[in-house]
Amino acid sequence: ELAARMAEKTGAVVKALMNNGMMVTQNETIDADTAELIIEEFGHKVVRVSDADVEDVIMEILDEEKDLQSRPPIITIMGHVDHGKTSLLDAIRSAKVVAGEAGGITQHIGAYQVTTDTGAVLSFLDTPGHAAFTSMRSRGAQVTDIVVLVVAADDAVMPQTVEAINHAKAAGVPMIVAINKIDKPGANPDKVRTDLLQHEVIVEKMSGEVQDVEVSAITGQGLDTLLEAIALQSEILELKANPDRAAVGAVIEAQLDVGRGPVATVLIQTGTLRVGDIFVVGEQHGKVRALINDHGERVKEAGPSVPVEVLGLNGTPEAGDVLNVVDTDAQAREIAEYREKAAKDKRAAAGAATTLEQLMANAKADETVSEMPILVKADVQGSAEAIVQAMAKIGNDEVRVRVLHSGVGAITESDIGLAEASGAPIMGFNVRANTSARNTANQKGVEIRYYSIIYDLVDDVKAAASGLLSAEI
Ligand code: GDP
Numbered sequence: 001e002l003a004a005r006m007a008e009k010t011g012a013v014v015k016a017l018m019n020n021g022m023m024v025t026q027n028e029t030i031d032a033d034t035a036e037l038i039i040e041e042f043g044h045k046v047v048r049v050s051d052a053d054v055e056d057v058i059m060e061i062l063d064e065e066k067d068l069q070s071r072p073p074i075i076t077i078m079g080h081v082d083h084g085k086t087s088l089l090d091a092i093r094s095a096k097v098v099a100g101e102a103g104g105i106t107q108h109i110g111a112y113q114v115t116t117d118t119g120a121v122l123s124f125l126d127t128p129g130h131a132a133f134t135s136m137r138s139r140g141a142q143v144t145d146i147v148v149l150v151v152a153a154d155d156a157v158m159p160q161t162v163e164a165i166n167h168a169k170a171a172g173v174p175m176i177v178a179i180n181k182i183d184k185p186g187a188n189p190d191k192v193r194t195d196l197l198q199h200e201v202i203v204e205k206m207s208g209e210v211q212d213v214e215v216s217a218i219t220g221q222g223l224d225t226l227l228e229a230i231a232l233q234s235e236i237l238e239l240k241a242n243p244d245r246a247a248v249g250a251v252i253e254a255q256l257d258v259g260r261g262p263v264a265t266v267l268i269q270t271g272t273l274r275v276g277d278i279f280v281v282g283e284q285h286g287k288v289r290a291l292i293n294d295h296g297e298r299v300k301e302a303g304p305s306v307p308v309e310v311l312g313l314n315g316t317p318e319a320g321d322v323l324n325v326v327d328t329d330a331q332a333r334e335i336a337e338y339r340e341k342a343a344k345d346k347r348a349a350a351g352a353a354t355t356l357e358q359l360m361a362n363a364k365a366d367e368t369v370s371e372m373p374i375l376v377k378a379d380v381q382g383s384a385e386a387i388v389q390a391m392a393k394i395g396n397d398e399v400r401v402r403v404l405h406s407g408v409g410a411i412t413e414s415d416i417g418l419a420e421a422s423g424a425p426i427m428g429f430n431v432r433a434n435t436s437a438r439n440t441a442n443q444k445g446v447e448i449r450y451y452s453i454i455y456d457l458v459d460d461v462k463a464a465a466s467g468l469l470s471a472e473i
Contacts, residue, residue, distance in 0.1 A: 251266055
């Protein structure tokens, strides 16, 4: 790598190192000081990349008030399982996509935009639930302006409703309550309103400030009122961005596409992203080869609050990674590599710490913690991350779930190999195993389980973990 950067022969660099008393091969990692010595010996100039340099290149540009223009709000739908988050997202999408427009077909790219009857543009994140919301936030990307809290009128406030309220409050994001399933015979919207009081959510009908709208994702009742409530909330927030600057965006989904290579859906936060722009995104970098909007159409540019699929990445970034447009290829590469190394160092440090901690805890308790290893494969990064986070919460002093590996894409033979070696089952979320992997799994007795609902997966692992627990006693 060092030789390549200096455009020198690898052998010459290895020889120079040996002359300096370092008996190394070409794949060995050397420290920065040694590298500096060698670089100078070869007559090149040393440029060290540091945190500060990285910050400098992608420094937050302070926008002047006069450059700011209003931008659409970004909305996340949260609420308890089965209260109708997905149905509501689907209903809004299908009600507002004009038939004939791009064939009336919307592509699932992780977010979509609709225009209300009064002309307000709204951007919806297509991954409902607080797991995705939280994992994005933990990576530093706050991409939600308004939370729509869905509560089923026939079920009222449930545990995940409370979690969602807490997440929205922690993020300081305003809420709108959608009281869903109002078409159902057992619907009791006032119970929802009184239940919410206990969690310090006082809706307008209870003389509070939080807008509440009765809706039905099935009949479409109240949908327009909900959209107008969101538009109103957005006006109050006075959301603004500067479209005339280098783009900054957040990755909401990323995957390795067989035909197209790494693809990331990016929600532009400020600036305008254009075809040909050079960018760095998390530990990856690239040059925008194509931009595809939520109707599957190629577009030349995307401005603030617009979700687009970005093609032209060198690798798959993670949900929550921030995309920054930079001036040159060299900068993009440099920053991405610097981040990759920094992340690797951090992981190594974290790994060592856990092992030590574990050893100490084990020694103290004088008994070992049973670990239940699993492998996770999912269709998109957001789901994989949500599952891994859910797994971390399962377990107690005696049993812990350990995700050996989590990834995006079909279950392959290499997954089976790892699972077999560790005695772990494979949990597939919205993915299948390819034929050869299926055959190998059968031969080796590796269990593959398929899911399309995260909570089912979590429940099964919980049950297995408690089984392990009782077997131990
Ligand atoms: P999610 O888990 O919150 O995403 O909930 P879903 O959107 O998957 O909905 C769960 C179930 O409730 C599905 O069977 C939906 O058809 C049903 N459902 C959702 N919204 C409504 C509604 O407004 N009225 C009625 N009657 N059923 C609904």
